[in-house]
Each structure stands twice: as structure tokens, then as C-alpha cells.
Amino acid sequence: MSMSAGKETVFNAAFEKSIAGSEQPGWLIEIRRKAFGSFVEAGLPTVRNEEWKYTNVSPISAASWQVLTAEDAGPVSGDFDLTKGIFEEIEGGNRIVFVGGIFREDLSRMPEGVSASQFSEAYDDEKFRSKFSTIVDTELNGFTALNTAFSGEGIFLRAGKDTKVDQAINLVFIGVVGSAGFPRVLYIGETGSEAEIVEHYLRAEESEYLTNAVVEISLADEARLSHTRVQRESHSAYHVVTSQAELGRGSVYDNTNIHLGSKLSRHDLGMGFNAEGGEGWIDGLYLVDDEQHTDTHSRIDHRIPNCVSHQTYKGILDGKSRAVFNGKVFVHEKARGTDAYQSNKNLLLSNDARVDTKPQLEIFNDDVKCAHGATVGQLEEEELFYLLSRGLPEDLARNLLTYGFAEEVIEKIKVPSIKKALDEAVLSRLHSRLDTAE
Amino acid sequence: MLLEIKDLYVAIDGKNILKGLNLSINKGEVHAIMGPNGSGKSTLAKVLAGHPSYEVVKGEILYEGKDLLELDPDERAREGVFMAFQYPVEVPGVSNAQFLRLAYNEKMKHIGEEELDPLEFNDLLKEKAKIVGMEPEFFKRSVNEGFSGGEKKRNEILQMAVLDPKLALLDETDSGLDIDALRVVAEGVNTLKSQENGIVLVTHYQRLLNYIVPDFVHVLAGGKIVKEGGKELAIELEEKGYDWVRAAAQ
Ligand SMILES: Nc1ncnc2c1ncn2[C@@H]1O[C@H](COP(=O)(O)OP(=O)(O)OP(=O)(O)O)[C@@H](O)[C@H]1O
Ligand SMILES: [Mg+2]
Numbered sequence: 001m002s003m004s005a006g007k008e009t010v011f012n013a014a015f016e017k018s019i020a021g022s023e024q025p026g027w028l029i030e031i032r033r034k035a036f037g038s039f040v041e042a043g044l045p046t047v048r049n050e051e052w053k054y055t056n057v058s059p060i061s062a063a064s065w066q067v068l069t070a071e072d073a074g075p076v077s078g079d080f081d082l083t084k085g086i087f088e089e090i091e092g093g094n095r096i097v098f099v100g101g102i103f104r105e106d107l108s109r110m111p112e113g114v115s116a117s118q119f120s121e122a123y124d125d126e127k128f129r130s131k132f133s134t135i136v137d138t139e140l141n142g143f144t145a146l147n148t149a150f151s152g153e154g155i156f157l158r159a160g161k162d163t164k165v166d167q168a169i170n171l172v173f174i175g176v177v178g179s180a181g182f183p184r185v186l187y188i189g190e191t192g193s194e195a196e197i198v199e200h201y202l203r204a205e206e207s208e209y210l211t212n213a214v215v216e217i218s219l220a221d222e223a224r225l226s227h228t229r230v231q232r233e234s235h236s237a238y239h240v241v242t243s244q245a246e247l248g249r250g251s252v253y254d255n256t257n258i259h260l261g262s263k264l265s266r267h268d269l270g271m272g273f274n275a276e277g278g279e280g281w282i283d284g285l286y287l288v289d290d291e292q293h294t295d296t297h298s299r300i301d302h303r304i305p306n307c308v309s310h311q312t313y314k315g316i317l318d319g320k321s322r323a324v325f326n327g328k329v330f331v332h333e334k335a336r337g338t339d340a341y342q343s344n345k346n347l348l349l350s351n352d353a354r355v356d357t358k359p360q361l362e363i364f365n366d367d368v369k370c371a372h373g374a375t376v377g378q379l380e381e382e383e384l385f386y387l388l389s390r391g392l393p394e395d396l397a398r399n400l401l402t403y404g405f406a407e408e409v410i411e412k413i414k415v416p417s418i419k420k421a422l423d424e425a426v427l428s429r430l431h432s433r434l435d436t437a438e
Numbered sequence: 439m440l441l442e443i444k445d446l447y448v449a450i451d452g453k454n455i456l457k458g459l460n461l462s463i464n465k466g467e468v469h470a471i472m473g474p475n476g477s478g479k480s481t482l483a484k485v486l487a488g489h490p491s492y493e494v495v496k497g498e499i500l501y502e503g504k505d506l507l508e509l510d511p512d513e514r515a516r517e518g519v520f521m522a523f524q525y526p527v528e529v530p531g532v533s534n535a536q537f538l539r540l541a542y543n544e545k546m547k548h549i550g551e552e553e554l555d556p557l558e559f560n561d562l563l564k565e566k567a568k569i570v571g572m573e574p575e576f577f578k579r580s581v582n583e584g585f586s587g588g589e590k591k592r593n594e595i596l597q598m599a600v601l602d603p604k605l606a607l608l609d610e611t612d613s614g615l616d617i618d619a620l621r622v623v624a625e626g627v628n629t630l631k632s633q634e635n636g637i638v639l640v641t642h643y644q645r646l647l648n649y650i651v652p653d654f655v656h657v658l659a660g661g662k663i664v665k666e667g668g669k670e671l672a673i674e675l676e677e678k679g680y681d682w683v684r685a686a687a688q
Contacts, residue, residue, distance in 0.1 A: 380527075381490075382527050383527050383528075383529050385489055385490065385511065385527075386523070386526075386527035386529065386581075387529070387537070387541075388488070388510070388511040388512040388515070389487045389488070389489075389511050389512075389514075389515055389520075389521060389523075390515055390520075390537070390538075390541040390597060390601065391512050391515035391516040391541050391544045391545050391548075391601065392512055392540055392541055392544055393512050393544065394510075394512065396540065396544075397512070400532055400536075400537070400540065401529065401532070403531065403532065404529055404530055404531030404532040404580070405530075405531060406531070407530075407531030407532070408531060
């Protein structure tokens with residue numbers, strides 16, 4: 001799994017450059033160096049790796065990406081104007097913007113009610129130091145290693161003890177043509193805090209780039225976080241993101257993942273419990289067409305008794321698209337009283353689409369409530385006839401059934417702009433007829 | 439004439455079900471179709487509604503003088519054909535109100551009348567729901583999902599009330615309804631009955647016909663109508679069963 005000399009040089013040079021002038025503390029440089037070392041050793045994954053069997057990232061390995069730094073990431077070339085249009089539909093008055101992986105203060109409007117700082121402002125913060133790079137395993141794969149190697153900067157969010165953050169915190173990620181971006185976010189929800197994060201992966205233009213993000217989430221006791229990720233990248237882009245949450249006693253993590261864009265997307269997500277009574281909802285909807293490829297790998301670990309994890313993933317595939325779902329739920333020996341549920345349902349709208357789904361539940365304790373399952377199917381002919389027999393034209397009937405299939409996940413989305421984007425994606429023409437319906 | 443079926447032969451998966459069926463229905467009439475299990479009553483209803491699994495091998499169906507078989511199922515519905523399913527289908531994730539409004543507006547568009555927005559439609563729906571004694575809480579729920587057998591049947595008649603068909607085919611709408619619900623639904627159908635529409639009741643039980651009095655009763659057996667009569671024929675069937683009709687037809 002070694003890399004070809006050319007690409008090694010691309011990342012090597014960029015890495016050395018970013019280390020060289022840096023005033024980052026030694027502990028961070030060490031983490032980064034180690035991460036880069038493990039990237040160089042492992043390279044990006046190949047299909048020979050069991051976890052990447054169905055997702056071939058060789059086009060990413062083969063491309064010579066440009067890595068932007070804070071210095072050269074100023075207002076981006078005239079190709080697109082960031083102030084125009086793209087932020088219009090981000091509600092709530094705040095946005096934390098990354099362009100090409102680099103945080104852009106000039107484009108951001110920082111949220112209120114939550115502490116939001118750049119990593120560089122938090123290097124001495126004990127909370128930051130204690131959690132940074134401890135939640136996502138840097139050595140999970142070449143992508144996490146590469147992200148950590150370039151993670152000197154990023155955004156650190158912290159919701160204080162017992163605070164309720166009123167506005168949803170918007171994180172906006174925009175790719176830059178030809179570049180590999182390594183945005184990184186660390187969120188700490190302190191005891192009893194409550195907040196909502198919405199990650200928007202947007203495209204400013206139809207272009208080829210790589211978003212390789214890492215999002216780490218730590219919830220202390222009784223903390224609550226609603227975490228929505230909406231991936232609407234360019235259809236020529238690559239999107240490889242890893243997110244992981246650790247849950248304290250009685251904390252609640254409600255995560256919804258929507259994948260609409262990109263040529264190839266891969267999301268590795270995980271959740272683990274630090275104490276009893278944690279509850280996690282991890283739901284998702286991927287909607288792909290043409291030659292799009294989407295892959296979700298999830299891993300949920302129940303090592304602690306009396307925690308809840310519910311996972312509902314739905315997929316809608318058209319054209320020659322392909323989806324991979326691999327969900328691992330481990331209920332360890334000591335985790336009595338676990339309530340774990342996992343389902344992955346797929347709707348194929350074309351004969352050329354393909355799904356590889358593998359929900360995996362491994363239980364080493366008898367005193368648990370667990371269920372899992374996966375389905376791959378087409379629209380039900382009897383349901384279709386029922387709608388037709390009431391006078392709905394066929395395309396409308398098909399759209400409505402498709403919408404119905406996804407509704408379970410769509411109804412979780414409360415953000416109007418995302419709801420609209422979803423409606424448009426799921427049922428372009430039905431949207432206008434339903435938008436004011438109850 | 440509203441509906442005219444001439445010498446109809448229908449097969450499913452290569453098996454002949456209807457074999458030379460004739461039936462004529464005028465506006466303002468109520469027809470009951472009775473007959474043993476598996477004789478083809480639902481087949482007839484579904485063929486009229488345009489179910490794609492059934493193959494019309496031979497014969498003709500004229501609806502308001504036009505060839506019904508030329509029309510797709512949704513076109514038939516917009517032209518006023520309505521079948522209440524013997525086994526209504528559950529449609530998860532699609533709310534009753536959404537679905538009915540879309541169906542209603544498609545029909546309005548077709549006949550050149552004004553479409554309704556959700557609020558306007560909600561008022562209409564509330565009115566129509568009274569006809570079948572249905573609570574508004576059912577509007578928000580997914581179509582038929584988790585409905586009891588009787589609730590599904592009521593929901594079919596609610597759809598009929600909203601869509602106001604010219605030809606209503608009610609396939610065993612009475613089965614699954616409790617005694618009170620049967621009366622309510624039957625009264626609902628009577629309310630919807632007019633000089634402008636024709637109603638076909640497929641049923642096994644004379645009881646329904648006490649509430650909705652048919653002008654004609656037809657017995658379907660062996661793939662065709664083997665006996666016809668007035669409402670007293672239903673009473674006779676209830677007493678004697680089908681054997682004598684079948685024997686006489688041979
Ligand atoms: N796919 C199929 N292949 C073969 N035979 C079928 C198929 N579908 C239906 N049939 C048969 O067609 C016949 C007529 O069925 P139909 O449902 O029309 O009867 P019915 O008169 O409505 O009966 P019931 O009173 O029980 O509702 C039955 O014998 C049934 O088994
Ligand atoms: Mg039947």
C-alpha cells in the first residue's frame with residue numbers, strides 16, 4: 001500500500017511547509033508528525049483493505065492535490081464569488097466557514113451562546129488539549145491520519161455547563177478546485193449543555209476537489225447535541241469524512257446524515273459511551289444518481305451497561321449509482337441492559353443501481369434488547385397501483401412513494417433550507433405541491 | 439349508459455378467471471354482485487380499475503360509451519372510476535391528507551376546476567370525514583398504515599367521498615366493519631349515491647343490502663353472471679347458498 005513518489009511529494013512538501021513556519025506547541029507538532037508518519041506508512045486505503053472493499057479511492061490517491069494554507073487561502077480566485085448566493089440559505093445568522101479546508105474568518109459570522117475559537121486560540125486550553133485527537137482514532141485509516149497531520153488549525157466549539165445554545169451552529173465547508181481540504185472540528189458539550197450543530201458541505205461550483213474532514217464530539221454528563229450533516233458537494237468532488245462521538249452519563253446525541261452530492265463519498269462514523277444512560281440516534285439518508293458512489297461505515301460500541309443506540313439508514317439509488325452500508329454494533333460483555341437497533345433500507349429506482357449492505361450486530365451479553373436488519377427493494381407495485389387508482393399520474397405516484405420511503409429520516413430535519421433541498425432532491429416536482437401541506 | 443361490459447374474458451398468470459361476463463350499469467343504479475369465493479368478483483373490480491396484472495383476453499368495456507381499456511388506471515380514476523379495495527394498501531410515510539389532496543387536485547385539474555390549497559382542502563376533508571364518521575386524527579397518519587381492518591374500509595369510503603366518482607366499485611367494503619360502523623358507512627354510501635353515479639357493491643352478506651338497497655343483484659360464478667334478480671335474490675341466496683344457482687346455470 002505504498003504511495004507513488006509523486007503524491008508523496010505533494011503531501012510531503014505541503015506538510016513540511018505547514019510545520020516549518022508554525023508556532024504551534026510541541027505536543028501538537030508531535031501529534032501531527034506522528035500522524036503524517038502513519039499516513040506515509042499506510043498510504044490511502046485500497047480495495048484490498050476489507051473496510052474499503054467496495055469503495056475504490058484510487059482516483060483520490062492518483063490525483064495531485066494542492067493543499068491550501070491559511071496564508072494562501074485568501075479570497076479565492078475569480079471562479080466563484082463566495083459572497084453571492086451560497087450563504088443565503090444558511091439560517092440562524094451565524095456561519096463558521098471553511099474554504100478548501102481552511103477556516104475563513106472574513107466569511108464567517110461567529111455564533112453566540114457558545115464558545116467558538118480557532119485551535120490556535122485554544123492550544124493552552126486544558127479542555128481542548130485533553131480531547132483533541134483522542135476521540136477519532138488518527139490511525140483509523142490514511143484519511144484520518146492525513147487530516148490529523150494537517151490539523152494545526154480548525155474550530156473548537158464548547159457549550160458551557162448547563163447552557164442552552166439557542167441558535168443552531170452552522171459549519172459550512174466549501175471545496176476549492178484541485179485542492180485537498182482538511183477541515184477539523186472539535187465540539188465539547190459540557191455537563192447539562194444543549195446545542196445544535198449543522199454541517200453544510202456545499203459546492204460553490206461544479207469542480208473536482210477533496211474534502212477530508214474530521215469531526216470529534218465529546219458530550220459530558222446530561223449534555224445534549226443535535227448534529228445534522230448535509231453533504232451537497234459538487235458531483236465531481238470526493239468527500240471522505242470521519243466523525244466520532246463519546247457520550248457521558250445520561251447524554252443524548254441525535255445525529256442525522258444526509259448525503260446528496262459528490263462523486264464519491266465515504267463517511268466513517270462512530271459512537272461510544274463513557275458512562276451509563278447515554279442515548280444515541282444515528283440516522284441517515286443517501287440519495288444518489290448517475291455514477292455517484294456513497295459509503296457509510298458506522299461503528300457503535302456498547303462497553304457500558306444501559307445505553308441506547310438507534311440507527312436508521314435509508315438509501316435511494318437511481319441511475320448507475322452505488323451505495324455501501326456497513327454498520328457494526330458491538331455489545332460487549334459488560335454492557336447489560338443495552339438497547340441497540342440498526343436498520344438499513346434501500347430503494348432501487350433503476351436496474352443498474354447497486355447496494356452492498358452489511359449490518360453487523362455482535363452481542364456478548366444476554367440481558368439486552370437488540371435488533372438489526374437490511375433490505376434492498378424496489379417500489380411496491382401494489383402501492384403504486386393504489387395511488388394510480390386514485391388518479392395520481394405515474395411520475396407523481398412514484399415520487400410520492402419515494403418520498404414516503406424516506407420520510408422517516410426527512411421528518412427529523414427541521415432546518416427549512418435543508419428540508420427544501422431534500423424535497424427538491426427526492427421529489428423535485430412534488431415539492432411545490434406539498435410545501436405548505438401539514 | 440354508464441358502463442357496459444360485453445363478453446369479457448380475463449386471465450391472470452395464464453389462468454382464466456372471467457369467461458364471458460356481461461354487465462350493464464346506468465347512472466342512478468345500485469348493483470350488487472355476489473358469488474362464491476374465488477369466482478372473480480375482485481378480478482372484475484380490478485380490471486375495471488386497470489390493475490396491470492390482469493390480462494383482458496377478449497371482450498369490451500365501454501365507460502360512458504368510450505373504450506375503458508384504452509385508459510391508464512390514473513386516467514380512469516380522473517374520469518370518475520373508483521374502486522374501494524377489498525384489501526386497502528398501506529402506504530408508509532405518505533399522509534392521508536397529502537395523498538387525498540394530491541388526488542383531489544389532479545381530478546380538479548382534469549375537469550378544469552379550481553385546485554385547493556392545504557387549508558382549503560382540510561376544510562373539505564373535515565366535511566367529508568363526517569360522512570363516514572372518521573376522526574381528523576386519521577388525516578395526519580400515513581395512508582392505511584396501522585389502521586384496523588374497519589378503519590381501512592372507512593378510509594376507502596372517505597376517499598370515495600372526496601373524489602366523488604361516477605362509477606364506484608365497492609369490493610367487500612362491509613367485511614371487517616362492526617355493526618355500528620357498517621350502518622355508518624352504508625349511510626355514507628347512500629349519501630354519496632345520486633342520479634349521476636352508479637354503484638357496484640361486491641358483498642357476501644345480505645345485511646349490507648338492507649342498508650344500501652340494490653336495484654339489481656347479480657350472481658357471479660364460474661367466471662360469468664349466472665343469475666340476476668332484484669334485492670329479493672340476495673335473501674334467497676342467504677337462505678339457500680350458491681349451489682342451486684350454479685346447478686341451474688349448467
Ligand atoms: N396471480 C394469480 N395466479 C393464479 N390465480 C390467481 C391469481 N390471482 C388470483 N387468482 C385466482 O383468481 C380467482 C379469482 O379471484 P378473485 O379475487 O377475483 O375472487 P373473488 O370472487 O373476489 O373472491 P373472494 O370472495 O374470496 O374475495 C381465484 O381463484 C384466485 O385464486
Ligand atoms: Mg374478492
